[in-house]
Amino acid sequence: MRFMIIVKATPDSEAGKMPEPELLTAMASYHEELARAGALLDGSGLKPSSTGWRVRYAGDGRTVVDGPFAETKELIAGYTLIQVKSREEALEWTRRFPNPAGEGRPAEIEVRQLFELEDFGNGPEIDRFREIGLGDKPA
Amino acid sequence: MSDADVRRAIDAVWRIESARLIAGLTRIVRDVGLAEQLAHDALVAALEQWPAAGIPANPGAWLMAAGRNRAIDHLRRARRLERSHAEIGREREAAARDDAAELDAAIDNDMGDDVLRLIFMTCHPVLPTEARVALTLRLLGGLTTDEIARAYLTTEPAIAQRIVRAKRTLSEKQIPFEVPRGRDRADRLASVLEVIYLVFNEGYTATAGDDWTRPALCEDALRLARVLAGLAPDEPEVLGLAALLELQSSRLRARIGPSGEPILLLDQNRALWDLLLIRRGLAALDRGLATFDLGLTTLDLRLTTFDVSLTKLDRAQRAAGRPGPYLLQAAIAACHARARTAAETDWPQIAALYAALAAAAPSPIVELNRAVAESMAAGPQAGLDIIDRLVHEPALAGYHLLPSVRGDLLFKLGRHAEARAEFLRAAALTRNAREQTLLQSRARACDG
Numbered sequence: 001m002r003f004m005i006i007v008k009a010t011p012d013s014e015a016g017k018m019p020e021p022e023l024l025t026a027m028a029s030y031h032e033e034l035a036r037a038g039a040l041l042d043g044s045g046l047k048p049s050s051t052g053w054r055v056r057y058a059g060d061g062r063t064v065v066d067g068p069f070a071e072t073k074e075l076i077a078g079y080t081l082i083q084v085k086s087r088e089e090a091l092e093w094t095r096r097f098p099n100p101a102g103e104g105r106p107a108e109i110e111v112r113q114l115f116e117l118e119d120f121g122n123g124p125e126i127d128r129f130r131e132i133g134l135g136d137k138p139a
Numbered sequence: 140m141s142d143a144d145v146r147r148a149i150d151a152v153w154r155i156e157s158a159r160l161i162a163g164l165t166r167i168v169r170d171v172g173l174a175e176q177l178a179h180d181a182l183v184a185a186l187e188q189w190p191a192a193g194i195p196a197n198p199g200a201w202l203m204a205a206g207r208n209r210a211i212d213h214l215r216r217a218r219r220l221e222r223s224h225a226e227i228g229r230e231r232e233a234a235a236r237d238d239a240a241e242l243d244a245a246i247d248n249d250m251g252d253d254v255l256r257l258i259f260m261t262c263h264p265v266l267p268t269e270a271r272v273a274l275t276l277r278l279l280g281g282l283t284t285d286e287i288a289r290a291y292l293t294t295e296p297a298i299a300q301r302i303v304r305a306k307r308t309l310s311e312k313q314i315p316f317e318v319p320r321g322r323d324r325a326d327r328l329a330s331v332l333e334v335i336y337l338v339f340n341e342g343y344t345a346t347a348g349d350d351w352t353r354p355a356l357c358e359d360a361l362r363l364a365r366v367l368a369g370l371a372p373d374e375p376e377v378l379g380l381a382a383l384l385e386l387q388s389s390r391l392r393a394r395i396g397p398s399g400e401p402i403l404l405l406d407q408n409r410a411l412w413d414l415l416l417i418r419r420g421l422a423a424l425d426r427g428l429a430t431f432d433l434g435l436t437t438l439d440l441r442l443t444t445f446d447v448s449l450t451k452l453d454r455a456q457r458a459a460g461r462p463g464p465y466l467l468q469a470a471i472a473a474c475h476a477r478a479r480t481a482a483e484t485d486w487p488q489i490a491a492l493y494a495a496l497a498a499a500a501p502s503p504i505v506e507l508n509r510a511v512a513e514s515m516a517a518g519p520q521a522g523l524d525i526i527d528r529l530v531h532e533p534a535l536a537g538y539h540l541l542p543s544v545r546g547d548l549l550f551k552l553g554r555h556a557e558a559r560a561e562f563l564r565a566a567a568l569t570r571n572a573r574e575q576t577l578l579q580s581r582a583r584a585c586d587g
Contacts, residue, residue, distance in 0.1 A: 035365070035369055036366065036369045036370075037155060037362075037366065038361070038362035038363065038364075038365035038366040038369070039362070041415060041419070042415060042419075081415070083358070083362070085154065085355070085358070086147075086150075086151060086154075088147045088148055088150060088151035089151040089154055089155065091148065091151065092148060092151040092152055092155060092198075093155070095194075096196075
């Protein structure tokens with residue numbers, strides 16, 4: 001099972017402020033623990049929304065809107081992907097995630113499971129994937 | 140949190156912490172069976188206290204402290220049997236101080252190394268292979284005896300007994316708790332890699348109807364390979380195995396067709412290949428190649444380049460400097476992974492790698508795969524030259540892919556009558572209905 005740990009933005013992360021050494025250490029240690037346990041798949045910080053943009057869909061049109069965006073709490077500042085055998089294991093790992101704003105400060109992380117295709121046998125998901133597949137068809 | 144929630148949370152903590160806990164306790168008591176017992180005692184204490192007190196912020200440290208205290212008690216009791224009461228009275232205070240300090244020092248030593256020591260122990264060649272597998276999955280994989288039994292299609296008592304016997308053997312033979320060095324190291328490491336690879340292959344053979352614990356073995360093996368790669372990052376074969384398993388795992392979703400039939404790599408829908416795992420596999424392969432300190436990456440790996448670079452090393456370095464079978468197999472898997480379509484596969488590269496693999500770890504299957512690669516790189520005759528030498532190979536006697544490949548090459552060379560015979564032979568050997576149909580239609584196509 002795979003889960004994404006979504007680190008929500010804070011005013012500091014949106015300001016592009018470098019995290020304090022203690023936080024960097026805590027984050028590094030935590031991700032090392034994940035890697036040592038064979039559970040870490042991937043992870044990255046995201047640059048502030050001021051460096052990004054949105055594409056808005058309205059009717060048939062779409063417009064590009066540059067950041068920054070206002071709703072800091074709903075913005076994403078980073079993600080970590082983990083692989084575990086159960087939801088409970090994911091829960092336990094995420095419970096240990098260091099406070100992304102630094103100890104004692106308000107912050108939030110959200111955790112969501114990744115969809116997986118059925119590993120075996122057919123099913124509507126597999127069929128649809130086959131239809132939009134980019135792979136080479138056998139000769 | 141309900142009691143059931145706490146119980147499940149503690150199970151999760153156990154799965155995360157148990158290997159390191161048992162490894163650390165083995166260092167103290169020098170017996171893996173006793174260490175597991177003490178670890179379980181610590182778990183029982185957790186089950187008793189955590190529902191009310193809550194799960195501690197650092198559950199691993201809590202369990203280790205609980206296990207260590209029980210280890211101290213055990214050691215003192217054992218020592219007490221050898222001493223008089225008077226002596227004990229005098230020594231008790233001094234011992235209390237010494238024990239704690241000594242154990243603290245022992246535990247503060249890199250715990251990661253203890254897990255490495257434990258893996259070498261559970262995979263010790265003195266144990267039969269199936270015992271190594273069971274013991275490793277139990278102590279390092281965190282699988283329950285029941286899960287191991289279901290994964291290997293046997294009973295829980297059978298696995299339990301296998302594990303008990305294994306621990307007894309390790310104890311009786313006084314197998315030391317250490318990371319092997321020197322001449323022993325290569326063999327002992329090969330034994331560890333073999334166990335992990337066997338677990339992966341067992342999971343790989345699982346089919347759609349099987350218990351979930353069987354395909355899960357692939358994940359269990361991949362996790363162990365990653366753990367090992369973290370503990371021994373300078374070992375090229377360890378990185379090779381990790382790379383190989385990441386890359387093979389990347390194709391797990393593409394290898395089974397709608398009727399449950401296996402789909403060969405070249406026929407797979409590459410949109411179903413997991414790009415994240417491919418990236419991780421290529422990264423592990425790069426790190427494995429980097430250990431040879433030749434400035435090579437997967438981007439420019441060609442056997443000829445390797446040979447040229449190797450002449451720059453002195454003889455001793457060269458002897459140690461050849462990539463081993465896992466790294467080579469990973470490099471082959473990487474060639475496939477990097478090809479966006481089957482048509483873009485770098486066959487000369489793969490052929491060269493199979494030649495190196497045939498030199499490092501020769502086997503009829505490697506030769507067969509080499510024949511396929513050579514035929515793709517240099518034409519059907521090149522492949523046929525290799526296959527013709529395999530026709531009477533006893534190890535491949537019942538293997539339908541041998542006549543199937545030979546038939547394909549003969550067909551491409553216009554030798555249709557012989558091709559037809561081979562396709563029919565292959566169809567008779569395979570038990571898979573869809574493959575049979577395919578091979579029979581290929582045989583019919585030879586008549587046209």
